[in-house]
Amino acid sequence: MSFISVQSDIAVCHENPRGDLLHLKEIGFSAIDFSLHSYLTNKQLYNKDVTTFFDKSEEELYEYFRPLKEASKETGVEIFQMHMPYPNYVPSAKEELNTYLREVMSVKAMKICHYLDCKYIVIHGFKLSRYLGSEDAEWEKTKEFLEYLAPYAKEYGITMCIENIYISTGFHIIEGPCCNAKKAARRIDSMNEKFGAEVLGFCFDTGHANLVGIDFEDFVSTLGGRLKVLHVHDNDGVADLHQVPFTFTRTRENKPVTDWDGFLRALKVVEYKGAINFETAPVLKSFPPELRDTALRTIYEIGCYFEGQIR
Amino acid sequence: MNILTTTATVTRPERPSQGINDIKAAGFDDFIIDASMYLEPRVLMRWNKLLTPEKEQWIADDIAAMKTALSERGIVPRAVLLPYASTEMMRSDYVEVLTKYCKMILREFEDAGIRNFIARPLTVNIETNELDEVNKAYYMDLLGECKCEDTKILLVNACRCVGGHLIRGMFTEPEQVISWLDMLNEKAGKKRFGFCCDIGAYTLAAVNMQDTLKAMGECVDMVWLRDNDGKSDKSIMMFFGQQGGEYTTDLLGLIRGLRECEFDGDLIMDASTSIHLCPAMLWPQYMKFEREMAGYIQWQIELETSLYKYDHIVLFGAGNMCRAFMKAYGDRVQPLFTCDNNQASWGTVFEGLEVMNPEVLRDLPENTGVYICNMYYTQIEAQLKEMGVANIEFFNDEYLPTYHEQRIDRNKKAITE
Numbered sequence: 001m002s003f004i005s006v007q008s009d010i011a012v013c014h015e016n017p018r019g020d021l022l023h024l025k026e027i028g029f030s031a032i033d034f035s036l037h038s039y040l041t042n043k044q045l046y047n048k049d050v051t052t053f054f055d056k057s058e059e060e061l062y063e064y065f066r067p068l069k070e071a072s073k074e075t076g077v078e079i080f081q082m083h084m085p086y087p088n089y090v091p092s093a094k095e096e097l098n099t100y101l102r103e104v105m106s107v108k109a110m111k112i113c114h115y116l117d118c119k120y121i122v123i124h125g126f127k128l129s130r131y132l133g134s135e136d137a138e139w140e141k142t143k144e145f146l147e148y149l150a151p152y153a154k155e156y157g158i159t160m161c162i163e164n165i166y167i168s169t170g171f172h173i174i175e176g177p178c179c180n181a182k183k184a185a186r187r188i189d190s191m192n193e194k195f196g197a198e199v200l201g202f203c204f205d206t207g208h209a210n211l212v213g214i215d216f217e218d219f220v221s222t223l224g225g226r227l228k229v230l231h232v233h234d235n236d237g238v239a240d241l242h243q244v245p246f247t248f249t250r251t252r253e254n255k256p257v258t259d260w261d262g263f264l265r266a267l268k269v270v271e272y273k274g275a276i277n278f279e280t281a282p283v284l285k286s287f288p289p290e291l292r293d294t295a296l297r298t299i300y301e302i303g304c305y306f307e308g309q310i311r
Numbered sequence: 312m313n314i315l316t317t318t319a320t321v322t323r324p325e326r327p328s329q330g331i332n333d334i335k336a337a338g339f340d341d342f343i344i345d346a347s348m349y350l351e352p353r354v355l356m357r358w359n360k361l362l363t364p365e366k367e368q369w370i371a372d373d374i375a376a377m378k379t380a381l382s383e384r385g386i387v388p389r390a391v392l393l394p395y396a397s398t399e400m401m402r403s404d405y406v407e408v409l410t411k412y413c414k415m416i417l418r419e420f421e422d423a424g425i426r427n428f429i430a431r432p433l434t435v436n437i438e439t440n441e442l443d444e445v446n447k448a449y450y451m452d453l454l455g456e457c458k459c460e461d462t463k464i465l466l467v468n469a470c471r472c473v474g475g476h477l478i479r480g481m482f483t484e485p486e487q488v489i490s491w492l493d494m495l496n497e498k499a500g501k502k503r504f505g506f507c508c509d510i511g512a513y514t515l516a517a518v519n520m521q522d523t524l525k526a527m528g529e530c531v532d533m534v535w536l537r538d539n540d541g542k543s544d545k546s547i548m549m550f551f552g553q554q555g556g557e558y559t560t561d562l563l564g565l566i567r568g569l570r571e572c573e574f575d576g577d578l579i580m581d582a583s584t585s586i587h588l589c590p591a592m593l594w595p596q597y598m599k600f601e602r603e604m605a606g607y608i609q610w611q612i613e614l615e616t617s618l619y620k621y622d623h624i625v626l627f628g629a630g631n632m633c634r635a636f637m638k639a640y641g642d643r644v645q646p647l648f649t650c651d652n653n654q655a656s657w658g659t660v661f662e663g664l665e666v667m668n669p670e671v672l673r674d675l676p677e678n679t680g681v682y683i684c685n686m687y688y689t690q691i692e693a694q695l696k697e698m699g700v701a702n703i704e705f706f707n708d709e710y711l712p713t714y715h716e717q718r719i720d721r722n723k724k725a726i727t728e
Binding site for chain 1: 439470471473474475476477478479483486514515516517518519520521522525541542553554555556557558559560561562563564567712713714
């Protein structure tokens with residue numbers, strides 16, 4: 001049975017989760033990646049503009065997402081993973097904002113994850129290496145944040161997943177937090193040992209990895225069983241475009257600019273069991289609404305191809 | 312630290328003399344020979360058609376011409392960059408040809424006294440599971456060609472091509488570099504292998520340069536400094552590679568990394584792509600500019616270590632740059648005081664330092680460094696020289712080890728947070 005997932009942003013609207021999940025199921029998807037981050041966007045945070053969404057009480061939030069929970073149960077489309085709002089820390093902001101992000105937003109995000117019976121929540125590391133002077137110092141801050149949430153993760157049986165992300169030096173993109181697989185593996189093992197539970201895992205993002213020239217096969221192989229969820233998408237190696245795999249090429253031989261073969265080889269070797277999840281909401285904006293279903297079907301078919309290669 | 316350039320910038324293979332003269336006239340300490348000018352990647356790509364007996368003779372003649380030019384001037388260049396395969400190479404039968412020429416070039420230039428040979432790994436069109444074996448054999452083969460015990464082969468980080476997209480290749484990860492150097496040097500029985508960091512390749516691979524350089528520490532013998540557009544393997548003059556009006560190279564990571572690994576080796580400036588776009592008559596001027604650029608980069612790298620060469624330090628300036636100095640270095644190097652031409656500030660305390668009248672600089676303890684913390688360097692330097700002040704240094708806050716958020720905004724005349 002296929003286990004293919006797609007990002008919920010745009011594909012599933014709050015007003016009609018049952019209808020939209022049914023529609024995704026008809027196309028073939030059996031899970032979604034719930035875009036909780038769309039309720040407090042990075043643009044808002046970098047403008048230090050916090051919406052009141054996470055000011056709602058826990059009960060209000062559960063009531064707000066009840067239709068989605070029920071729709072997931074009814075349709076059998078699992079909420080396999082979700083994405084915490086990001087960034088989780090804004091260096092130039094007042095401490096009140098960062099305290100809010102840690103003590104209010106992230107805690108409620110964990111509770112929403114638990115309410116929706118979701119086992120994996122993707123959390124971005126803090127982008128502080130240039131500010132603090134080293135990647136190790138940056139990780140210490142991220143670690144503090146994760147350890148603050150780890151008791152919730154342990155209690156709810158949730159695995160927080162750090163993700164390889166990038167930073168921009170002007171317009172040029174370079175590796176950001178969690179782009180070193182060996183360090184990530186050590187840090188994951190260390191935190192899980194400390195808490196006596198699998199509170200931390202990894203989300204491999206193919207698009208981000210492609211932008212910073214990471215060797216997919218080497219990275220995924222190094223992670224092994226610590227790899228829990230995926231963000232699969234494609235780009236031209238220059239901008240974070242979140243498009244469909246196999247879209248981009250630079251040569252007359254028309255070979256893809258992304259090493260999908262290496263990625264699939266590694267997923268097979270590490271016996272990846274999670275969902276093949278596509279973080280491709282922008283594709284649904286690129287295509288006209290009339291072709292949205294066609295785009296989703298194409299994404300699904302690519303997922304089937306990937307599954308055929310790895311399982 | 313030695314400041315080098317490469318013959319790829321201004322030297323014609325068939326008549327190298329003028330290029331060598333221009334390199335020397337520009338003020339470079341030394342240079343490396345880019346031997347890919349003898350066996351160009353485009354020739355190697357079609358070696359069975361283009362490596363005719365005539366071409367082979369030209370190669371031999373060009374190498375002889377270089378050796379003669381060097382001998383006439385009593386020059387022994389610092390290193391040779393051996394020929395390599397382009398990432399656009401479509402065939403895999405180039406290895407034997409490339410190895411043959413690399414060995415020949417190594418023999419010839421070792422004979423001319425050169426003791427360092429930079430060799431890119433063989434990665435193009437070689438299966439991933441064969442890379443280790445192929446390269447072990449290649450590097451040991453090159454070493455076997457050396458006649459002198461102190462000749463070194465330098466590994467260098469490379470990119471891999473995926474559908475025209477350059478990503479991280481062999482020797483990009485520090486752990487792999489360290490492990491290979493240990494392995495090869497053990498096989499050699501002596502430290503015969505070292506490492507050259509190709510900053511251009513790191514930029515294409517989008518690595519965290521600070522972490523990478525710091526992790527490699529003492530392994531770094533040479534740094535090959537070149538800029539690019541983030542997409543293609545070019546050698547653009549430093550600070551001229553740009554995307555959207557911003558630098559492509561992670562200069563902050565580069566400077567921090569070279570400071571942290573206390574780099575004191577050979578800095579190779581390579582702006583060959585930029586220089587070749589200019590009229591040949593202007594090449595000597597560009598070379599001089601490139602040398603100035605290298606001096607600036609060296610100064611930035613050595614900025615921190617220079618702080619420790621003095622028994623005492625005083626600052627000149629009571630503004631943002633002074634604040635930056637104190638936030639970055641105040642806990643390691645405690646200046647005696649600062650001074651400022653603004654009389655209203657005398658007697659106040661700024662960032663824990665008393666602000667004094669610059670006149671006090673006429674009477675400083677011995678071996679005191681005076682750091683100008685103000686962007687109007689030349690004016691203030693002239694002022695201090697007129698006062699007879701010695702040990703004048705420029706401080707700069709473009710590449711600090713850490714950042715802070717408190718800057719003075721002259722429009723608000725207060726600290727903005």
